[in-house]
Amino acid sequence: xxxSKGQRxxxxxxxxxxxxxxxxxxxxxxxxxxxxxxxxxxxEPELLQxxxxxxxxxxxxxxxxxxxxxxxxxxxxxxxxxxxxxGKRAPTSDVVDALLAGLDALRILAxxxxxxVDSGIETGGLEADxxxxxxxxxxxxxxxxxxxxxxxxxxxxxxxxxxAHESLAQGAACFLVEVQIALECxxxxxxxxxxxxxxxxxxxxxxxxxxREVIEAGAGELSLAAVLISRQSEEQxxxxxxxxxxxxxxxxxALSAEQLSGPIGAAAGSPEAxxxxxRPQLSVVDNGAEAAKAPKRAAAQSVRIDVERxxxxxxxxxxxxxxxxxxxxxxxxxxxxxxxxxxTELTENFEETTAHLARVTDELQEQIMRSxxxxxxxxxxxxxxxxxDVATKCGKKVDLLTAGEETELDRSVIEEISDPLVHILxxxxxxGIEPPEERRALGKPETGTVTVTAWNQETYIYLSVKDxxxxxxxxxxxxxxxxxxxxxxxxxxxxxxxxxxxxxxLPGLSxxxxxxxxxxxxxGMDIVRTNIERLNGQITVYSTPGVxxxxxxxLPLTLxxxxxxxxxxxxxxxxxxxxxxxxxxxDHEADIHSVNGMKMLRLRSRLLPMMDLASxxxxxxPKNIDAGRFLVAARHGDRHVAFxxxxxxxxxxxxxxxxxxxxxxxxxxxxxxxxxxxxxxxIVDTPSLVNEQALLVTA
Amino acid sequence: xxxxxxxxxxxxxxxxxxxxxxIFQLADxxxxxxxxxxxxxxxxxxxxxxxxxxxxxxxxxxxRGRVVPVIxxxxxxxxxxxxxxxxxxIVVVSSAGGMVGLIVDAVTEVMRIPGxxxxxxxxxxxxxxxxxxxxxxxxxxxxxxxxDLEGVLPASADGEFDFAAAAA
Numbered sequence: 001x002x003x004s005k006g007q008r009x010x011x012x013x014x015x016x017x018x019x020x021x022x023x024x025x026x027x028x029x030x031x032x033x034x035x036x037x038x039x040x041x042x043x044e045p046e047l048l049q050x051x052x053x054x055x056x057x058x059x060x061x062x063x064x065x066x067x068x069x070x071x072x073x074x075x076x077x078x079x080x081x082x083x084x085x086x087g088k089r090a091p092t093s094d095v096v097d098a099l100l101a102g103l104d105a106l107r108i109l110a111x112x113x114x115x116x117v118d119s120g121i122e123t124g125g126l127e128a129d130x131x132x133x134x135x136x137x138x139x140x141x142x143x144x145x146x147x148x149x150x151x152x153x154x155x156x157x158x159x160x161x162x163x164a165h166e167s168l169a170q171g172a173a174c175f176l177v178e179v180q181i182a183l184e185c186x187x188x189x190x191x192x193x194x195x196x197x198x199x200x201x202x203x204x205x206x207x208x209x210x211x212r213e214v215i216e217a218g219a220g221e222l223s224l225a226a227v228l229i230s231r232q233s234e235e236q237x238x239x240x241x242x243x244x245x246x247x248x249x250x251x252x253x254a255l256s257a258e259q260l261s262g263p264i265g266a267a268a269g270s271p272e273a274x275x276x277x278x279r280p281q282l283s284v285v286d287n288g289a290e291a292a293k294a295p296k297r298a299a300a301q302s303v304r305i306d307v308e309r310x311x312x313x314x315x316x317x318x319x320x321x322x323x324x325x326x327x328x329x330x331x332x333x334x335x336x337x338x339x340x341x342x343x344t345e346l347t348e349n350f351e352e353t354t355a356h357l358a359r360v361t362d363e364l365q366e367q368i369m370r371s372x373x374x375x376x377x378x379x380x381x382x383x384x385x386x387x388x389d390v391a392t393k394c395g396k397k398v399d400l401l402t403a404g405e406e407t408e409l410d411r412s413v414i415e416e417i418s419d420p421l422v423h424i425l426x427x428x429x430x431x432g433i434e435p436p437e438e439r440r441a442l443g444k445p446e447t448g449t450v451t452v453t454a455w456n457q458e459t460y461i462y463l464s465v466k467d468x469x470x471x472x473x474x475x476x477x478x479x480x481x482x483x484x485x486x487x488x489x490x491x492x493x494x495x496x497x498x499x500x501x502x503x504x505x506l507p508g509l510s511x512x513x514x515x516x517x518x519x520x521x522x523x524g525m526d527i528v529r530t531n532i533e534r535l536n537g538q539i540t541v542y543s544t545p546g547v548x549x550x551x552x553x554x555l556p557l558t559l560x561x562x563x564x565x566x567x568x569x570x571x572x573x574x575x576x577x578x579x580x581x582x583x584x585x586x587d588h589e590a591d592i593h594s595v596n597g598m599k600m601l602r603l604r605s606r607l608l609p610m611m612d613l614a615s616x617x618x619x620x621x622p623k624n625i626d627a628g629r630f631l632v633a634a635r636h637g638d639r640h641v642a643f644x645x646x647x648x649x650x651x652x653x654x655x656x657x658x659x660x661x662x663x664x665x666x667x668x669x670x671x672x673x674x675x676x677x678x679x680x681x682x683i684v685d686t687p688s689l690v691n692e693q694a695l696l697v698t699a
Numbered sequence: 700x701x702x703x704x705x706x707x708x709x710x711x712x713x714x715x716x717x718x719x720x721x722i723f724q725l726a727d728x729x730x731x732x733x734x735x736x737x738x739x740x741x742x743x744x745x746x747x748x749x750x751x752x753x754x755x756x757x758x759x760x761x762x763r764g765r766v767v768p769v770i771x772x773x774x775x776x777x778x779x780x781x782x783x784x785x786x787x788x789i790v791v792v793s794s795a796g797g798m799v800g801l802i803v804d805a806v807t808e809v810m811r812i813p814g815x816x817x818x819x820x821x822x823x824x825x826x827x828x829x830x831x832x833x834x835x836x837x838x839x840x841x842x843x844x845x846x847d848l849e850g851v852l853p854a855s856a857d858g859e860f861d862f863a864a865a866a867a
Contacts, residue, residue, distance in 0.1 A: 319764030618751025661796040680747040
């Protein structure tokens with residue numbers, strides 16, 4: 001195949017189909033990614049079936065849109081998988097490697113459909129590799145497979161036999177028509193019915209497998225067969241039935257008079273057993289059909305929804321929530337006015353209605369929020385492959401265990417969590433787990449274990465990455481911070497173990513003895529922390545020398561709402577996200593000192609630089625009499641500050657609204673939120689203010 | 700005259716035959732915005748100021764659940780910005796950057812202005828920074844400045860914070 005990189009490509013699909021194609025291929029590629037890694041060593045039939053199905057689906061959909069390269073490559077992969085499934089070839093690591101290499105190419109090819117630009121990737125070599133793998137020595141299972149392959153036979157009832165003979169005598173032909181409906185078909189029952197209608201139009205079906213009634217009732221069989229009396233040719237029949245959507249294979253064979261007398265079908269060797277059940281038994285494909293049905297039934301109960309549509313619903317519910325709050329306020333006002341007019345019945349009715357509306361609104365909000373949630377599985381499925389790749393590159397043996405795949409979190413969080421998680425996991429394998437020799441010497445099992453666990457607690461989701469490696473080398477960290485000029489030797493030596501462990505979050509620090517393409521150049525954990533804190537999350541690291549380390553990420557369930565401490569400063573209401581707030585106190589109980597002209601709050605063992613919240617945000621209005629009456633201690637990472645505010649208004653769940661292009665992008669403010677009285681409050685971006693303060697202090 | 704009308708049409712990007720506009724007052728001057736851009740006109744309501752923003756950005760307001768930035772058009776157009784009165788309105792327009800509220804002293808009427816009553820701004824004023832004026836309509840009793848919406852709104856607010864300046 002000639003490739004010319006950068007050339008425009010044409011595919012046979014419109015925008016709607018494109019979306020479907022992308023969703024489907026992404027799903028199947030992810031699935032293959034996870035399953036192929038598991039394939040090595042323990043080829044359970046079910047797993048094999050799953051993999052084969054995914055490859056088959058990819059082949060089908062790429063062929064449908066006319067992506068020849070992708071179809072050819074998936075075909076080559078499918079051939080190998082088929083051999084594995086039939087036990088002709090053991091899934092050794094060379095097989096898995098070849099398949100994974102193919103999968104990587106498939107990703108690029110699938111992306112071509114979106115970009116419509118030729119990536120210039122050559123698949124010939126990969127196909128040859130896959131082919132070579134098949135040719136290479138395989139275990140002794142051929143004989144079983146050959147007999148197990150089994151064709152199918154159909155037994156004709158006597159009535160049918162005589163009817164068939166009669167038509168043959170009248171010059172019509174009698175055919176055995178076998179139809180295979182694609183595994184990925186969403187509506188096998190309807191397709192079956194359509195095939196039947198097609199057959200009716202072409203001639204007289206004397207008998208069908210499954211029975212006509214079964215097909216008409218919508219059994220959803222993927223393999224259909226019929227004895228058909230028709231005056232059409234084999235080719236005409238095949239073409240006509242092949243028109244039905246999702247039909248993956250049609251064969252029509254003319255039957256002679258002798259053939260009609262016995263059981264008919266390809267495998268004359270295997271006797272009546274399958275036919276006795278009254279339906280065709282395709283030993284290979286049928287397994288697939290059975291297995292394919294289970295997930296399909298589950299899928300029928302869920303619907304894909306455009307995220308934008310869900311966002312729209314969220315916005316509408318947000319408005320409803322605000323209206324509810326206003327209605328409650330109006331109710332209170334009305335009650336006060338109408339009490340005198342002796343209209344208690346009216347106000348009671350009104351009260352009931354608003355209370356009901358409030359309940360329904362709350363529930364609606366909750367439900368819509370839930371519908372945006374996805375199980376964290378979609379992130380975790382990518383990890384086995386990653387761990388395998390990283391471990392291979394570092395020459396380590398690592399098992400990955402995952403738990404809590406069902407834990408649900410908001411789509412927006414899922415999108416953001418993937419990169420940090422990958423980074424943490426890489427670190428665990430690259431820096432945490434020791435090489436096999438070292439582990440053996442230490443009396444540990446040669447294969448290290450990394451455990452990724454997800455769980456919910458209150459309104460947060462936690463993700464933990466735990467390894468049984470050597471733990472964080474604080475001795476190296478102490479050296480590093482001094483070498484990099486981040487700290488004096490004395491300070492570095494004086495720090496406690498716990499403090500030293502936290503230094504892995506310092507920018508520009510990597511303790512890897514040699515630079516690898518796995519963990520890079522120390523741009524790691526500080527960026528991970530910044531990203532997670534930007535999402536109002538927190539990251540904590542624990543480590544025990546020689547036993548292992550654990551990184552725990554805490555994230556809000558959704559980015560659409562956040563818990564915040566509401567404060568008032570110079571007449572404006574601000575929401576300070578609760579994750580960054582450590583304490584709030586009145587100025588009369590605060591221990592305030594002046595150091596070098598800067599006000600500091602002494603809070604237990606810590607000195608917190610004080611900043612007037614309104615001033616630091618650029619509010620130039622004059623301070624009022626209440627200014628600085630309260631202090632809010634906040635932190636970002638290990639930096640702490642104290643904001644002075646006029647009043648504390650309590651905690652609240654706030655719906656985060658963007659400020660838009662015109663006034664957004666302002667330092668110190670991430671968005672706005674609608675308050676109970678319909679006015680707006682501003683959401684404070686604590687991390688940026690804390691960092692700014694640190695810069696000012698060091699400057 | 701015919702050539703002038705043509706060039707106005709080019710600037711406005713619509714037929715020169717007639718302008719369908721909303722007319723409002725800033726101090727004692729009359730301005731007009733294309734009615735297509737105007738979403739709605741609301742009474743003055745609570746506006747939350749955003750510290751550190753430009754002097755003509757009044758803040759943000761809640762328009763039925765949407766957070767909408769509000770600009771004081773009087774400050775933006777350098778006319779005398781007096782106290783808010785019962786006549787003060789927020790003209791909510793939809794611009795390329797989203798919905799924006801414009802504070803005006805009063806909304807007087809909606810009308811169609813014949814194209815032959817519109818003069819090009821260059822023939823009247825020659826202030827280069829007046830990017831938002833695209834013509835002046837000579838009505839019988841007064842002059843109405845035709846405002847170009849995208850010209851009056853900045854592309855996006857300058858949210859950058861100057862560390863050096865703040866530290867100094």
